[in-house]
Amino acid sequence: MSSLRWQPPCNPDGGKEAYHMNKGELEGKYEKAKGNVKEEAGEVTEDRDLEAEGAAERGEGHAQEKLGEARRKAGEAVETMGEKIRDE
Numbered sequence: 753m754s755s756l757r758w759q760p761p762c763n764p765d766g767g768k769e770a771y772h773m774n775k776g777e778l779e780g781k782y783e784k785a786k787g788n789v790k791e792e793a794g795e796v797t798e799d800r801d802l803e804a805e806g807a808a809e810r811g812e813g814h815a816q817e818k819l820g821e822a823r824r825k826a827g828e829a830v831e832t833m834g835e836k837i838r839d840e
Contacts, residue, residue, distance in 0.1 A: 776820025
């Protein structure tokens with residue numbers, strides 16, 4: 753039996769500070785994963801409609817994830833700017 757341990761998500765920017773996904777990023781990742789599963793199932797079963805549906809969901813999930821990421825980064829920038837103003 754392997755010894756798996758939960759690890760917090762790593763910061764995609766490479767920093768060591770905590771990284772928290774927002775709802776849009778999380779839902780986008782879910783849609784991407786769901787799309788990948790459908791796409792693979794379509795390939796295995798040779799169901800081109802299911803494969804296309806999965807590819808579309810994967811694309812929608814990617815867009816949703818990127819929009820969520822942009823919102824998070826914009827919010828972080830506003831917070832940083834507020835902190836700098838407050839510290840002056």
